[in-house]
Amino acid sequence: MVQYAHLLGTNYKQLIADYLAEDVSGFDYGGYVVGEDEKVAILYCKAEGVVAGIPFFDEVFKQLDCRVEWACKEGDWLKPNGKQEIARVYGRARHILLGERTALNIISRCSGIALRARKVSDxxxxxxxxxxxxxxxxxxxxxxxxxxxxxxxxxxxxxxxxxxxxxxxxxxxxxxxxxxxxxxxxxxxxxxxxxxxxxxxxxxxxxxxxxxxxxxxxxxxxxxxxxxxxxxxxxxxxxxxxxxxxxxxxxxxxxxxxxxxxxxxxxxxxxxxxxxxxxxxxxxxxxxxxx
The missing domain is CATH 3.20.20.70 (Aldolase class I)
Known part of the structure; x- marks a missing residue:
């Protein structure tokens, strides 16, 4: 299986750190509300797409001391009927929510581009x-x-x-x-x-x-x-x-x-x-x- 993640050097980790810093430039008020309890969050795909951006998604949560388990592979073409579980994120509640929007923005954009590219390629x-x-x-x-x-x-x-x-x-x-x-x-x-x-x-x-x-x-x-x-x-x-x-x-x-x-x-x-x-x-x- 092709591993495009192997193309990535180390600069993408700094990019992720910058994305996270942009999203929380001061206090994380919502994180204060939910606290430190260990939680599991489910990633759902709710529309057609080609899954892309897994290394970036993983790095967001790695930097927040969370762990991601995937139920699909990068490059899979998903056509969910309603919503489809594709991954689980394990970690403290405030850490999961700290990375939520950044990780979703990345995978949503990357997967949309991959879908367009796959259609052209086909x-x-x-x-x-x-x-x-x-x-x-x-x-x-x-x-x-x-x-x-x-x-x-x-x-x-x-x-x-x-x-x-x-x-x-x-x-x-x-x-x-x-x-x-x-x-x-x-x-x-x-x-x-x-x-x-x-x-x-x-x-x-x-x-x-x-x-x-x-x-x-x-x-x-x-x-x-x-x-x-x-x-x-x-x-x-x-x-x-x-x-x-x-x-x-x-x-x-x-x-x-x-x-x-x-x-x-x-x-x-x-x-x-x-x-x-x-x-x-x-x-x-x-x-x-x-x-």
Whole structure:
């Protein structure tokens, strides 16, 4: 079984500590009310979702001296009829309630993204698209690691994790540099051989300039599905005739779950979608202390 938790270093533990600190910046008045009695709380899933974010959920309660036992696995696609028990949290009442909202916010958001990603991934398989479908860097500040983790659990690619993961030269970079060629040359002078350079292009002519300048990836941005297929085919054939095919073509801009199948074609290597992480409904979970 794939263990995406093994990808996590140690920084996520500090993230969890920061989330908890944000939620209790002063006194925990509710915790005073419930006290120190040992309790068991049941985690219920009450809507369709792909379970994602277990390591973060566990860490919330670990930092509060609680223990979690799971009745499901990360990546399970749940379709509860009413509500379904998926985990139990053991610990002092005030500690369970101290972590309740933070843990629920994390797993609800992460599982919603994983569900969206799984649906896109299943559509990709059903249509036989051989390229990569990726999320984008349009994530929630402070929550990126959780959201990108949900993308992975759902079965899609995370694309860039941050600005140092790959060099992406968009329209503002080009305009500020003066030309695509100059922007690519400037980028290569500092990123060296280890990083790929991607250039956002609005036309075949811009794509040709980017490839000639040494770009590893050209992004055809905001093309319609038919425009994209024609342009990608033309670019690949033109450069293959010159003996150069060591570049990738990515499509991006306004692509959604409902429209992405129209963009699937042989010439497209990467399809990126911001809607994998943006505007995604949360999955409904609740945590109830047993009487």
């Amino acid at each position: 559509l990709q398989k059903a249509k036989g698209f051989k390229g990569v479908i990726a999320a984008t860097r349009k994530t929630t500040p402070g929550f990126r690691l959780v959201e990108k983790y949900g993308v992975l659990v759902g079965g899609l690619d995370t694309h860039r994790m941050d600005l140092s993961s790959m060099v992406m030269l968009k329209d503002n970079h080009i305009w500020s540099s003066g030309s695509i060629t100059k922007a690519v040359q400037n980028a290569r002078s500092v990123c060296g051989f280890a990083l790929k350079i991607e250039v956002e292009c609005q036309s075949e002519e811009e794509a040709d300039e980017a490839i000639a300048a040494g770009a590893d990836i050209v992004m055809l941005d905001n093309f319609t599905d038919e425009e994209l297929k024609a342009a990608a085919k033309s670019i690949k054939e033109r450069w293959a005739a010159k003996g150069k095919n060591h570049f990738l073509i990515e499509s991006s801009g306004g692509i959604t779950y409902e429209t992405c199948a129209g963009y699937f074609c042989e010439e497209i290597d990467v399809l990126s979608m911001s809607t994998i992480t943006q505007g995604v409904p949360h999955v409904d979970f609740s945590l109830k202390i047993s009487k």
